[in-house]
Amino acid sequence: MRTGYIIAFALAFIAFAANEAAADDMGGNAADEASQQHHQHHEDQPQEGDSADTAGGHSDHAHHEILEPIGVMAAHMHPKGGFMFSYRYSRMRMDGNRDGTSKVSIDEILMPGGSYMVSPTDMDMQMHMFGAMYAPADWVTLTAMIPYVELSMDHRMMNQSRFETNSKGVGDLRLSGLFRFFDNGRHSAHLHFGLSFPTGGIGHKDQVPVTMEEFRNKRLPYPMQIGSGTWDILPGVTYIGSNDWLGWGAQVIGTVRFGENRHDYRLGHRADATAWITLPVLDWLDLSARFVYAYWGNIEGADDALNPNAVPTADPNLRKGQRIDLLAGLSVTLPWDRFGEHRFGVEAGGPPWQKLDGPQLGSKWRVVTGWQLTF
Numbered sequence: 001m002r003t004g005y006i007i008a009f010a011l012a013f014i015a016f017a018a019n020e021a022a023a024d025d026m027g028g029n030a031a032d033e034a035s036q037q038h039h040q041h042h043e044d045q046p047q048e049g050d051s052a053d054t055a056g057g058h059s060d061h062a063h064h065e066i067l068e069p070i071g072v073m074a075a076h077m078h079p080k081g082g083f084m085f086s087y088r089y090s091r092m093r094m095d096g097n098r099d100g101t102s103k104v105s106i107d108e109i110l111m112p113g114g115s116y117m118v119s120p121t122d123m124d125m126q127m128h129m130f131g132a133m134y135a136p137a138d139w140v141t142l143t144a145m146i147p148y149v150e151l152s153m154d155h156r157m158m159n160q161s162r163f164e165t166n167s168k169g170v171g172d173l174r175l176s177g178l179f180r181f182f183d184n185g186r187h188s189a190h191l192h193f194g195l196s197f198p199t200g201g202i203g204h205k206d207q208v209p210v211t212m213e214e215f216r217n218k219r220l221p222y223p224m225q226i227g228s229g230t231w232d233i234l235p236g237v238t239y240i241g242s243n244d245w246l247g248w249g250a251q252v253i254g255t256v257r258f259g260e261n262r263h264d265y266r267l268g269h270r271a272d273a274t275a276w277i278t279l280p281v282l283d284w285l286d287l288s289a290r291f292v293y294a295y296w297g298n299i300e301g302a303d304d305a306l307n308p309n310a311v312p313t314a315d316p317n318l319r320k321g322q323r324i325d326l327l328a329g330l331s332v333t334l335p336w337d338r339f340g341e342h343r344f345g346v347e348a349g350g351p352p353w354q355k356l357d358g359p360q361l362g363s364k365w366r367v368v369t370g371w372q373l374t375f
């Protein structure tokens with residue numbers, strides 16, 4: 001299946017990159033002082049703090065040395081006074097409709113075979129996520145994240161003609177506190193208490209058909225809106241562990257929404273669970289494999305500006321779903337230490353399984369790349 005190809009491709013790319021890197025290492029020219037230092041951090045146990053250098057800002061990065069895959073948010077903490085800035089670009093491709101675990105064809109959705117005038121066919125979701133982390137104390141790290149989202153959805157109508165709608169804008173600001181409640185060097189765990197602010201727009205409009213021939217600038221259906229419109233709380237827990245040659249972790253985060261937004265609905269609650277392993281293969285290169293499970297509920301209430309009989313995306317009861325994604329990743333710690341520590345990561349994969357209250361667009365693949373700067 002296509003998912004298999006994506007994962008195989010990602011693994012082949014990783015193997016190729018690792019091979020190139022190993023060849024480089026043998027040449028000896030890439031192994032400068034700084035990267036040697038990093039190598040030791042990788043190999044050492046977190047608490048050993050072995051050299052004078054590590055007594056500075058970098059020492060407590062022990063927790064940082066085998067880092068989580070780039071797509072995982074807030075899975076590590078920082079030592080007191082530590083800062084991090086990050087930027088992630090992610091993209092998800094959705095293609096084809098599903099109901100339950102099976103595919104549904106356009107002809108089964110559109111009249112006369114089905115009951116709708118319009119059906120979505122595919123969708124492209126892009127997100128630019130800006131993040132910051134700061135640790136006022138060793139046991140607490142504060143995080144802020146704000147996304148800029150671009151959405152594009154293709155449709156087909158009963159008369160077989162096609163149209164596309166687009167929306168873009170700043171999404172919901174998320175502020176979280178991470179509180180460590182366990183740490184023995186090899187294993188640590190923290191709780192998340194987060195709040196999502198309704199900074200993202202829920203009134204995005206574009207040209208949509210009101211009849212087969214006439215288009216008007218109208219409010220877009222739920223999946224084309226950028227924000228939730230409600231204040232949401234984000235409770236969670238993360239566990240991370242490592243031994244001398246492997247890192248691993250798991251995280252569960254909920255999104256619990258309250259009240260109703262100004263368009264008289266609230267999005268379904270969410271649960272996101274993930275588990276990963278990270279293998280440091282070189283002093284500057286980590287490979288990762290990750291399992292992701294996501295659940296999201298149906299919408300409560302309804303936006304009166306939308307007609308759920310015209311298109312499935314406007315039906316608040318056709319939003320619920322569950323999905324498993326398998327992702328392969330790599331992350332590179334860049335050798336410049338002067339302005340903090342730079343790390344670049346990529347993660348990609350797709351869903352071997354998804355179950356949707358449909359017809360609803362299914363996910364095909366996703367990729368996230370990111371850059372992190374730690375002080």
Ligand SMILES: [Cu+2]
Pocket residue numbers: 076077078083084133
């Ligand atoms: Cu960080």
